[in-house]
Amino acid sequence: MDIEILREYCLSLPGTEEDLKWGENLCFMVEQKIYVLASLDTGTLTFKCDPEEFEELTARDGIQQASHFAKTQWITLMDYDVMADGELKKRIAASRSSVIAKLPKKIQEKYSQQGEDSSK
Numbered sequence: 001m002d003i004e005i006l007r008e009y010c011l012s013l014p015g016t017e018e019d020l021k022w023g024e025n026l027c028f029m030v031e032q033k034i035y036v037l038a039s040l041d042t043g044t045l046t047f048k049c050d051p052e053e054f055e056e057l058t059a060r061d062g063i064q065q066a067s068h069f070a071k072t073q074w075i076t077l078m079d080y081d082v083m084a085d086g087e088l089k090k091r092i093a094a095s096r097s098s099v100i101a102k103l104p105k106k107i108q109e110k111y112s113q114q115g116e117d118s119s120k
């Protein structure tokens with residue numbers, strides 16, 4: 001996967017917005033909450049993970065605890081090719097879902113309705 005495919009995928013997810021933050025970091029957000037951060041400087045990719053999978057993920061080559069993010073909840077891929085495209089897309093979607101789950105119930109409902117509409 002490369003930055004353009006990543007960008008296209010993230011923007012295809014309902015409610016996703018992008019913004020450039022902290023220098024050269026392309027952030028993908030839902031309701032102004034980041035779920036993926038792609039560093040244009042270093043080529044790394046940071047996203048939220050299931051805390052129960054954190055140890056397993058960081059034990060893999062090229063994956064580490066994300067700096068400046070909640071411990072055991074965010075990981076950084078040192079290169080886009082550390083994960084196969086399918087797994088990466090699945091984990092990005094899970095990161096987005098995890099962020100949405102922490103939003104107020106009314107906003108969560110908006111995204112669950114969008115999910116139902118898109119599956120028809």
